[in-house]
Structure formats: C-alpha cells, structure tokens
Amino acid sequence: MASRHLARAAQSADDYRRVYDEVLSVASAPVVLHWLGTAFDPHLAGYFGSDDWRIAADAVVAIIETNRENVAGIKMSLLDAESEIAVRRRLPAGARMFTGDDFHYCSLIEGDEQGGSDALLGAFAALAPHASGAIQALGEGNTERYRAILEPTEALSRQIFAAPTFYYKTGVAFMAWLNGHQAAFQMVGGLHSARSLPHLSRIVELANACGALEHPDMAAARWRSLLDLNGIEAA
Numbered sequence: 001m002a003s004r005h006l007a008r009a010a011q012s013a014d015d016y017r018r019v020y021d022e023v024l025s026v027a028s029a030p031v032v033l034h035w036l037g038t039a040f041d042p043h044l045a046g047y048f049g050s051d052d053w054r055i056a057a058d059a060v061v062a063i064i065e066t067n068r069e070n071v072a073g074i075k076m077s078l079l080d081a082e083s084e085i086a087v088r089r090r091l092p093a094g095a096r097m098f099t100g101d102d103f104h105y106c107s108l109i110e111g112d113e114q115g116g117s118d119a120l121l122g123a124f125a126a127l128a129p130h131a132s133g134a135i136q137a138l139g140e141g142n143t144e145r146y147r148a149i150l151e152p153t154e155a156l157s158r159q160i161f162a163a164p165t166f167y168y169k170t171g172v173a174f175m176a177w178l179n180g181h182q183a184a185f186q187m188v189g190g191l192h193s194a195r196s197l198p199h200l201s202r203i204v205e206l207a208n209a210c211g212a213l214e215h216p217d218m219a220a221a222r223w224r225s226l227l228d229l230n231g232i233e234a235a
Contacts, residue, residue: 013049013059030072037078152210
C-alpha cells in the first residue's frame with residue numbers, strides 16, 4: 001500500500017527502491033503493489049520519486065523487476081488510462097496489472113493486442129451485478145455484450161468518484177442503501193454528509209439510466225425519504 005510516511009520522508013526514487021526492496025525481501029507470499037494517485041490522497045504527491053508518472057514508472061518497473069518472485073502485480077489508481085497502459089506494457093512476464101481506474105475501466109479491462117488489466121475497482125462495489133455479467137461475457141469472448149453492459153456504467157462511476165475523489169465512499173454507501181444492502185445511509189464520522197444533495201441526485205439519475213438500481217421502486221422511495229428529511233419536495 002502507498003505510504004504517507006514514505007512520501008514524506010523519501011528524497012528520491014532511490015529511497016523508494018531501497019524501502020520496497022527491503023519490505024519485499026521478507027514477504028511471505030507474492031504481493032500486489034498499489035500506486036495510489038493524489039486524487040485519492042493528496043499527501044502522496046511525488047510518490048515513487050516524481051510528480052511525472054513517466055519518471056515514477058521507471059522506479060516502479062525497477063522495483064518489480066528486482067523483486068519479481070515476490071510481486072504478483074500492481075494496482076494503479078491514477079485515474080489516467082495512458083499511464084496504466086504504458087506501465088502494463090513494461091511489466092515483466094507474469095506480473096499482472098490491476099486497474100484501479102474508476103473512470104476508464106471498460107477499455108482497460110478489455111485490453112488491446114498486448115493484453116488487458118484485471119479488475120480491482122472500488123466502482124464495482126456499487127455495480128456488482130453489472131460487473132459480474134460483463135466479466136462473464138468477456139470471459140466468453142463476447143466483447144459486444146461486455147461493452148453493452150459495462151460502458152453505460154462509467155458515467156455513474158465518474159460521478160461517484162468526482163473530485164474531491166477521496167469522498168467516493170459516500171457514493172458507494174449511498175448506492176448500497178438505495179439497493180437495499182444496508183438499512184440506513186449512515187457512515188462513520190458523518191461521512192454520509194460529505195457529498196451534496198445535487199451530487200447524490202445525479203447519482204440517482206445515472207444509476208437509473210444504466211440499470212444499476214436493483215429495486216427501482218425501493219430506491220425511489222428511499223430517495224424521496226432523504227429529500228423529505230432535508231425539507232425538499234420531490235418533483
């Protein structure tokens with residue numbers, strides 16, 4: 001996992017390589033590295049030694065190559081498809097790319113002539129039925145069906161993960177509540193209030209448009225109850 005402490009203390013890419021080499025050398029099983037971008041945590045600016053992902057990628061690839069037996073792959077959460085594809089193409093044989101790109105996951109998972117990314121996405125916590133159906137279709141070689149299921153969900157995911165992105169869990173919890181997977185829209189520390197009603201309203205619209213409301217009548221009733229609680233008369 002990306003470390004705020006290391007980001008604060010490291011002076012260069014060499015510091016990252018030294019620390020990761022030491023940690024990975026005592027790993028009891030192959031691990032998945034996580035390159036977490038500043039959209040999720042501003043304290044991680046310059047992680048792996050540079051604010052330029054192209055330069056930072058050199059350190060990442062070097063770490064994986066040096067510790068090949070102890071690294072299963074890397075999850076990239078930069079919300080930048082270009083950077084993920086570039087690193088994916090540089091990974092040593094057998095190392096897997098896990099996409100954490102909640103904006104462009106459809107094309108990244110499908111991949112290209114040089115391979116694709118595996119899914120390890122926060123977005124799929126809000127889209128489990130779609131994710132399951134799409135991945136099964138892709139596994140069967142039905143890319144048209146895969147795209148038809150998953151592409152429409154990206155607009156919803158972009159709304160859930162809109163800036164400030166680190167409040168995305170509010171949207172995930174909101175979707176869980178709308179779909180009946182939790183009894184109340186409440187979060188530890190009051191984080192259910194981290195997003196505005198207009199933001200949540202757009203989530204409802206986009207979830208309805210892509211079919212992500214598993215029980216539409218229940219979702220509508222719950223949304224109306226939240227509006228009533230805030231003194232807003234539903235249209």
